Amino acid sequence: xxxxxxxxxxxxxxxxxxxxxxxxxxxxxxxxxxxxxxxxxxxxxxxxxxxxxxxxxxxxxxxxxxxxxxxxxxxxxxxxxxxxxxxxxxxxxxxxxxxxxxxxxxxxxxxxxxxxxxxxxxxxxxxxxxxxxxxxxxxxxxxxxxxxxxxxxxxxxxxxxxxxxxxxxxxxxxxxxxxxxxxxxxxxxxxxxxxxxxxxxxxxxxxxxxxxxxxxxxxxxxxxxxxxxxxxxxxxxxxxxxxxxxxxxxxxxxxxxxxxxxxxxxxxxxxxxxxxxxxxxxxxxxxxxxxxxxxxxxxxxxxxxxxxxxxxxxxxxxxxxxxxxxxxxxxxxxxxxxxxxxxxxxxxxxxxxxxxxxxxxxxxxxxxxxxxxxxxxxxxxxxxxxxxxxxxxxxxxxxxxxxxxxxxxxxxxx
Amino acid sequence: xxxxxxxxxxxxxxxxxxxxxxxxxxxxxxxxxxxxxxxxxxxxxxxxxxxxxxxxxxxxxxxxxxxxxxxxxxxxxxxxxxxxxxxxxxxxxxxxxxxxxxxxxxxxxxxxxxxxxxxxxxxxxxxxxxxxxxxxxxxxxxxxxxxxxxxxxxxxxxxxxxxxxxxxxxxxxxxxxxxxxxxxxxxxxxxxxxxxxxxxxxxxxxxxxxxxxxxxxxxxxxxxxxxxxxxxxxxxxxxxxxxxxxxxxxxxxxxxxxxxxxxxxxxxxxxxxxxxxxxxxxxxxxxxxxxxxxxxxxxxxxxxxxxxxxxxxxxxxxxxxxxxxxxxxxxxxxxxxxxxxxxxxxxxxxxxxxxxxxxxxxxxxxxxxxxxxxxxxxxxxxxxxxxxxxxxxxxxxxxxxxxxxxxxxxxxxxxxxxxxxxxxxxxxxxxxxxxxxxx
Numbered sequence: 001x002x003x004x005x006x007x008x009x010x011x012x013x014x015x016x017x018x019x020x021x022x023x024x025x026x027x028x029x030x031x032x033x034x035x036x037x038x039x040x041x042x043x044x045x046x047x048x049x050x051x052x053x054x055x056x057x058x059x060x061x062x063x064x065x066x067x068x069x070x071x072x073x074x075x076x077x078x079x080x081x082x083x084x085x086x087x088x089x090x091x092x093x094x095x096x097x098x099x100x101x102x103x104x105x106x107x108x109x110x111x112x113x114x115x116x117x118x119x120x121x122x123x124x125x126x127x128x129x130x131x132x133x134x135x136x137x138x139x140x141x142x143x144x145x146x147x148x149x150x151x152x153x154x155x156x157x158x159x160x161x162x163x164x165x166x167x168x169x170x171x172x173x174x175x176x177x178x179x180x181x182x183x184x185x186x187x188x189x190x191x192x193x194x195x196x197x198x199x200x201x202x203x204x205x206x207x208x209x210x211x212x213x214x215x216x217x218x219x220x221x222x223x224x225x226x227x228x229x230x231x232x233x234x235x236x237x238x239x240x241x242x243x244x245x246x247x248x249x250x251x252x253x254x255x256x257x258x259x260x261x262x263x264x265x266x267x268x269x270x271x272x273x274x275x276x277x278x279x280x281x282x283x284x285x286x287x288x289x290x291x292x293x294x295x296x297x298x299x300x301x302x303x304x305x306x307x308x309x310x311x312x313x314x315x316x317x318x319x320x321x322x323x324x325x326x327x328x329x330x331x332x333x334x335x336x337x338x339x340x341x342x343x344x345x346x347x348x349x350x351x352x353x354x355x356x357x358x359x360x361x362x363x364x365x366x367x368x369x370x371x372x373x374x375x376x377x378x379x380x381x382x383x384x385x386x387x388x389x390x391x392x393x394x395x396x397x398x399x400x401x402x403x404x405x406x407x408x409x410x411x412x413x414x
Numbered sequence: 415x416x417x418x419x420x421x422x423x424x425x426x427x428x429x430x431x432x433x434x435x436x437x438x439x440x441x442x443x444x445x446x447x448x449x450x451x452x453x454x455x456x457x458x459x460x461x462x463x464x465x466x467x468x469x470x471x472x473x474x475x476x477x478x479x480x481x482x483x484x485x486x487x488x489x490x491x492x493x494x495x496x497x498x499x500x501x502x503x504x505x506x507x508x509x510x511x512x513x514x515x516x517x518x519x520x521x522x523x524x525x526x527x528x529x530x531x532x533x534x535x536x537x538x539x540x541x542x543x544x545x546x547x548x549x550x551x552x553x554x555x556x557x558x559x560x561x562x563x564x565x566x567x568x569x570x571x572x573x574x575x576x577x578x579x580x581x582x583x584x585x586x587x588x589x590x591x592x593x594x595x596x597x598x599x600x601x602x603x604x605x606x607x608x609x610x611x612x613x614x615x616x617x618x619x620x621x622x623x624x625x626x627x628x629x630x631x632x633x634x635x636x637x638x639x640x641x642x643x644x645x646x647x648x649x650x651x652x653x654x655x656x657x658x659x660x661x662x663x664x665x666x667x668x669x670x671x672x673x674x675x676x677x678x679x680x681x682x683x684x685x686x687x688x689x690x691x692x693x694x695x696x697x698x699x700x701x702x703x704x705x706x707x708x709x710x711x712x713x714x715x716x717x718x719x720x721x722x723x724x725x726x727x728x729x730x731x732x733x734x735x736x737x738x739x740x741x742x743x744x745x746x747x748x749x750x751x752x753x754x755x756x757x758x759x760x761x762x763x764x765x766x767x768x769x770x771x772x773x774x775x776x777x778x779x780x781x782x783x784x785x786x787x788x789x790x791x792x793x794x795x796x797x798x799x800x801x802x803x804x805x806x807x808x809x810x811x812x813x814x815x816x817x818x819x820x821x822x823x824x825x826x827x828x829x830x831x832x833x834x835x836x837x838x839x840x841x842x843x844x845x846x847x848x849x850x851x852x853x
Contacts, residue, residue, distance in 0.1 A: 056724040058794055076792035078724045088792035113792035
């Protein structure tokens with residue numbers, strides 16, 4: 001009996017020990033779960049983090065990619081983000097004006113050599129080398145504004161890129177516009193996706209009955225094996241109808257082939273951002289995807305590549321509108337013109353409200369500051385970057401006011 | 415039924431008429447010619463001035479009593495094919511007079527023999543061009559261009575094959591011809607044969623038809639064959655087994671040894687970086703008891719991939735492996751499988767020739783050693799996602815006489831494993847007909 005209290009105490013201690021052990025294990029388990037769940041696609045595109053991506057490429061292949069950077073030559077690589085490693089991915093040089101031998105833009109296809117292989121559900125990733133933007137943040141800030149205006153846009157984050165353990169510089173990880181993007185943005189991916197393929201300027205003119213003429217303008221990104229009549233007849237019909245006389249029939253017929261309010265919204269955002277290389281770009285229509293849903297002839301635009309925004313604070317809101325056959329005719333309709341001005345106003349107020357646009361520029365510039373300074377492959381020096389960032393901040397402060405004045409003038413002039 | 419007679423795709427009447435006419439005319443002419451020629455030697459073989467003689471036994475021969483003998487040979491082949499598969503050989507879907515070869519071989523004095531063989535109308539016409547010096551049976555030296563001593567079927571003359579085409583393992587993995595020097599002979603009362611040589615490269619089968627693919631450099635090759643029961647009187651006396659190898663250096667690049675089907679459908683492109691050395695190993699066995707024959711080979715080609723990983727480290731070798739097992743049965747007209755091409759009673763000479771039926775099962779596969787990693791089509795994959803072909807051939811050969819034969823083969827090919835596999839997949843029947851005149 002005398003030992004009973006001792007036994008009870010021992011039992012109590014043992015119970016406490018077991019409870020403590022369970023708590024520790026649960027804590028560790030929860031922590032383990034947190035680590036595991038941290039590596040999600042949301043974390044990859046966490047806009048408050050500079051990621052670190054590592055590629056392992058055979059030196060011979062790397063030489064070939066750099067020497068033949070103007071070609072789309074795929075080479076195999078091993079890809080690593082945090083503790084996630086994807087083996088045998090396909091890597092190639094990418095871009096148009098941004099192609100570079102010293103700091104190549106890259107496309108990574110996880111399923112190039114291993115059918116069905118994905119990374120966090122992604123079949124591919126784009127690594128934007130940011131070489132056409134001295135400030136390095138134009139693309140990110142522009143995409144953010146598209147998202148604020150509820151337009152689907154690629155998710156992005158910054159990353160340090162290492163190839164064979166050598167720092168290549170600061171890059172933007174860009175979610176490609178592909179099946180996964182379509183599924184996320186529209187809830188389905190079975191429609192027809194085309195990328196504006198820039199070989200020659202295109203201003204929305206009628207290219208005639210030959211479908212191959214449109215194949216040169218819009219490159220299919222899915223359904224590639226289907227006949228041109230299936231792929232391109234609706235696009236040919238779109239630009240045929242666009243170039244007919246503007247009347248109520250025009251609106252109905254063109255509206256059958258393109259979502260006109262969405263087009264106007266897309267262009268208005270680009271215009272606010274003073275996009276030099278967009279739908280109303282200086283070299284014709286550029287940097288967008290066309291998507292046509294399943295069992296529909298109607299297309300919509302998807303934004304792409306915004307490295308040339310922030311061109312000028314005082315860029316007119318109707319700049320180059322008259323040069324574009326589609327957009328100039330669309331704005332002939334009062335409701336679409338009003339929508340255009342409304343979206344521009346939304347952009348201006350969204351950008352200026354709480355100083356969001358400037359704050360975003362400042363935040364992102366600070367986020368990448370160290371990585372950018374250590375990037376010796378960027379074609380601009382640090383002083384140029386600081387000057388460019390200052391200009392962007394100036395743009396963020398002044399552009400809303402200028403655009404609102406232009407809107408008022410446009411509305412007053414109606 | 416998967417057959418699609420390709421004649422029917424391009425004008426059924428024209429192609430069929432051309433093929434049939436050519437075949438019938440050739441058969442009638444060529445059956446008659448050698449029969450007449452066979453009777454000629456008695457008159458032609460009379461020695462001239464006691465120094466020259468001309469005769470025609472198996473082949474036309476000229477002999478000079480001062481120590482020169484020359485034998486002239488020629489071979490003409492015509493093929494007809496029908497297949498649903500894309501066809502690489504010849505013109506694919508037409509009647510194709512595929513091979514016109516001429517050769518001279520002979521002896522100079524008691525210790526030197528030679529052969530010169532060429533193919534008419536080819537970019538590179540020379541085939542076997544060599545001299546053989548035989549001071550003794552157990553040690554001979556051969557120099558020139560000839561077949562590297564590797565592969566039972568590959569080193570068998572094309573005119574003496576049991577099937578229209580060699581097995582894919584022989585065609586794709588055995589080295590073929592190259593320039594070199596070889597020591598060879600038969601020892602131990604001729605029960606053991608050996609061949610050991612050094613060659614400029616690893617054979618024309620391994621060489622690309624064009625482009626920049628790589629192939630073996632200087633090649634050491636050797637083969638030992640044994641007929642352990644050669645001097646017995648049993649059915650086993652004809653049994654021959656052998657082992658062979660080649661060793662070559664291999665520069666960096668994609669190899670030219672690729673997976674192609676019997677009719678040339680590519681099923682593994684070998685878009686894999688290799689560098690280091692190439693090792694070929696083979697085992698062969700042949701046995702011809704009476705009217706039956708059995709032959710089999712296994713060949714393995716291993717290409718190093720030194721420094722070819724993403725990180726520059728070595729990768730497991732790229733492997734190509736294949737085997738075949740074939741059997742024949744002389745149904746009628748000859749005493750045994752070894753002399754089926756010498757019918758006892760030729761057509762138009764009191765008989766109908768000889769008839770042999772045959773069957774062959776074969777497989778050729780490409781890939782690498784499997785491990786826990788997932789296979790990939792990456793050119794630097796540690797585990798290469800390979801592919802394979804399995805083929806079964808049924809054949810019948812009618813030797814009208816010692817010079818003419820007609821063959822028919824039906825081939826069932828299966829490429830790949832499953833239809834959903836990311837590698838090429840095909841199941842197809844093909845039928846082939848060949849007539850051959852060899853004098």
